[in-house]
Amino acid sequence: MSPHPTQTRPRLALISRIVAALIGGYALASVFSIFLSHLLPSELPEAVLGATLFSFAIYTAAIIWVFAAASAARAWLGLLIPGALMGLLSCAMQFAGSAT
Amino acid sequence: MDKHFATYLVFFVGYAAFLALSLAMDRHHAQVLHGKPGSGRRLILRLTGWALLALALWLCSQAWGWAIGPVAWFGLLSAAALGLVFLLPYAPRFAAWLVVLGPLLALPPFFL
Amino acid sequence: MKQRFRQSMSWLHTWGGLWFTWILFAIFLTGTLGVFDDPISHWMREQGKIGDIKPLTAEQRAESVKVAQHYLAGKAPRAEFWGIGLPDEAQAALRVFWREQEESPFEQRLLDPANGRESGASQRDTEGGHHFVHMHFELHAGTAGIWIVGAATVAMLVALVSGIVVHKKIFTDFFTFRPRKGQRSWLDGHNALGVLTLPFLFMISYTGLIIFWALYMPAGIMARHDGDEESFFAALNEGPAPRPMQHIDALLHELSPLMLRGEAAIEREASFVVVEHVGDRSASVRIFGRFDPDAESDRLVGRSSGNALFDAINGETIDVQKPNTVRGGNVLAIQRTMNALHFVRFGGYPMKWLYFICGMAGTAMLATGAILFMVKRRKKSADEFGTATPRVYRLIEVLNVTAIAGLSLACIAYFWINRLLPLDIADRAVREIQLFFILWLLTLLHAGLRPPMRAWIEQLAVSAALCLGLPLINLLTTGDWLFSALARGDSETAGVELTAMVFGLIFMAILRHLRQRQPNQQNREKSLATAIEGA
Incomplete structure (x- = not known):
């Protein structure tokens, strides 16, 4: 397959991007669905449903991002940083919620 | 409004809208009427096209209500545009005449 | 920056699109046929003849x-x-x-x-039209099939977004189709089909994912509801x-x-x-x-x-x-609306026909995209796979023929199988579907053995004959035929046969186009051969 247009070390970086898109993007969308379910004003089951309805758009956007990023490393960072942030905030809200 | 009647009506309103919008473009104006459209004509065609698209949406809402109406609107516009786009290069004159012929053939049976 | 973004999206659209196009074509074609699963079942079970x-x-x-x-x-x-x-x-x-x-x-x-x-x-x-529905959402492969379809649907969304980015002149080319211009025509056709049905394509892909939201994206239920789906859904549905x-x-x-x-x-x-x-x-x-x-x-x-x-x-x-x-709140209502949108459970026949037309346009968009990939490279190899390039191209060509012409053939043949398979055979409904898959496999074999253009022509010719002959085989096997169906006002039976005949005519038109092209191509190949010999 022709290397991704912005690639210098084609094959490995390409595989890295594909993994980032398929698995990293899915993980990001999953974390997003948990995170958003904390923020939505609806009751718990509805909030989870609403957040999950959005998460497929996030997955799509994440895949686009991964292949648009200048390098595979940047693609991963662009997934990991928001993913970690949303994950931490979700944990914090979970604890805050169970404490009260 | 009867749904079958509305289907044909909105289809041809959408078709007319897209015909007007396409005639406002140099390429298609040349295809059907030859030459470029003047700026006055271009403006009129554009306004007519957008007005007909709005009319089509309103007709859909009358026939289907505001929940299903927009779905019907999108679907009928897609169908009308597909018809126009694949007719234009093969029979440009006929594609233009269809805007009159189509409704004349399809709509009167509903009033019988 | 903008240029680079477009380049990377072009790469993503080409390759992401290509590897998923065959499966997406199958999902779209069978899903579109599945819009009319009830009339198809009606035809297959000869219900028109039974009467009320x-x-x-x-x-x-x-x-x-x-x-x-x-x-x-x-x-x-x-x-x-x-x-x-x-x-x-x-x-x-x-x-x-x-x-x-x-x-x-x-x-x-x-x-x-x-x-x-x-x-x-x-x-x-017989399974009737349900066969197409099952093929559409699970490829007759249970949960694994549902996951494959889900992955392909995400790929579809990505291809739609990247396709819009790549398309340089959406508005200038909105009404443009230039026939008889080779590669240009394939691209025009691909663009027009995609752009004009874009709202439908986004809607049908996204709502398709939403139907299985809890299977595809269970993180929310796992993290927020201890993964207890039964009690989650009881609470959600207020049941x-x-x-x-x-x-x-x-x-x-x-x-x-x-x-x-x-x-x-x-x-x-x-x-x-x-x-x-x-x-x-x-x-x-x-x-x-x-x-x-x-x-x-x-x-x-x-x-x-x-x-x-x-x-x-x-x-x-x-x-x-x-x-x-x-029952349930607003969010559940949104999700149910999305389901209803996907299943066209509203608006009756006019709406079903709109879905059918838009679905077929989407199917044709996928086919033109896959063909365009090879048309570009038949003219001039892009040499993406080094020495393996010709072999990979050959594989793509074979898969194109099998996925597009072969599946179309198998789908119409399924109607013939329904009429020709003896009535007293055991597990008849299952046999019908097995024969459908065997035929599809045979089209793969055929595509692998024949030169590409011959494979296209032969499979399309068989499909055309099967489509046009559908009323005939029905007459021969059941004694029921189009005019008696029309006469008794059985629009479902007549509709199935008339629609099949329209597809037969479309296949004939494509065949005529391919036959016209073929002499040119042979000449070109001949001149290429003499040129090589000369060198």
Whole structure:
């Protein structure tokens, strides 16, 4: 397959991007669905449903991002940083919620 | 409004809208009427096209209500545009005449 | 920056699109055919000829349920699930289903509603149009198939977004199609088909994912609801609490009086009866009301046929949901709207035809995209795979033929199989589908053995012949034919045959186009050969 247009070390970086898109993007969308379910004003089951309805758009956007990023490393960072942030905030809200 | 009647009506309103919008473009104006459209004509065609698209949406809402109406609107516009786009290069004159012929053939049976 | 973004999106659109295009073509084609699954089943079961089946009276329905309960109690007295489908206009037989355990497959039998005897070969045993629906959402491969379809659907969304970015002149080229210009025409066609049906394509892809949201994206339920799906959905739907197995033996209540009570409670005829945990203290029975298309075609949300839930041991009422009432909050309403949008459960036939047209346009968009990939490279190899390039191109060409022409052939052949397969063969409905897959496999073999252009022409020619000959084979095998169907006002039977003939004509038009092109191509290949020899 022709290397991704912005690639210098084609094959490995390409595989890295594909993994980032398929698995990293899915993980990001999953974390997003948990995170958003904390923020939505609806009751718990509805909030989870609403957040999950959005998460497929996030997955799509994440895949686009991964292949648009200048390098595979940047693609991963662009997934990991928001993913970690949303994950931490979700944990914090979970604890805050169970404490009260 | 009867749904079958509305289907044909909105289809041809959408078709007319897209015909007007396409005639406002140099390429298609040349295809059907030859030459470029003047700026006055271009403006009129554009306004007519957008007005007909709005009319089509309103007709859909009358026939289907505001929940299903927009779905019907999108679907009928897609169908009308597909018809126009694949007719234009093969029979440009006929594609233009269809805007009159189509409704004349399809709509009167509903009033019988 | 903008230029680079467009370049990387172009790469993503080309390759992401290519590797998923074959499966997406199958999903789109069978899904579009599945819009008309009922008319197709009607044609396949020869229901037009049978004439109108009289609706059952309440006593007959109660008697049917009794007959079914007796049969099921003999077959599967401790099943996890029983289903009883009452006879209706479309199906004169009583249908019974059961499943021993949650993971085991469903068993299904057709019974005579009067005496409970298994119906033999008295009618054409077929999956009918449901075959296309199952192919569409699970590729006949269960949960694994659902996941594959889901992955392809995400790829579709990505291809749509990247396609819009790559398309340089969406508005200038909005109405543009330039035929007879080779690669240009394929690109124009691909663009026009995609752009003009874009709202439909986004809607149908996204809502397709939403149907299986809890399977595809379970993180929310796992993290926020301890992964307990049953209680999650009970809370979401504001329904009764789930009834887990108690592992205490208990005798099942008579079902027919419960059915009558259910009908009275929802004020509608029953169509289906479900019993869960047969033989256990936790057993419950749910009575579903009959779907009323006239009452429900005008709304997107809150369309339901109603159902009543009873304790299946002591007969106590657990829950009653009347038809066309809404439960749950706004978000659930949104999700249900999305489902209704995907299934076209509204608007009747005009809307189904719009979905069919837009779906076929989407199918054609996928086909033109796959063909465009090879048209570009037949002219000039892009040499993406080094020395393996010709072999990879050959593989792509073979898969293009198989996925596009081969599947079209198998789909129309499925109608012929339905008419030609003997009626008394065992597992007839399953055999039909097996033959469908065997034929599809044969088209792969054929595509692998023949030169590409010949493979396209031959498979399309067979498809065209099968489409145009459909009324004929129906006449020869059943004695029923198009004009008598039209004469008796059987628009479903006639509609299936007329639509097939339209597709036959479309295939003929494509064939004519390919035949016209072929001499040129042969000349070009010849001149290329002489040029090589000369060098």
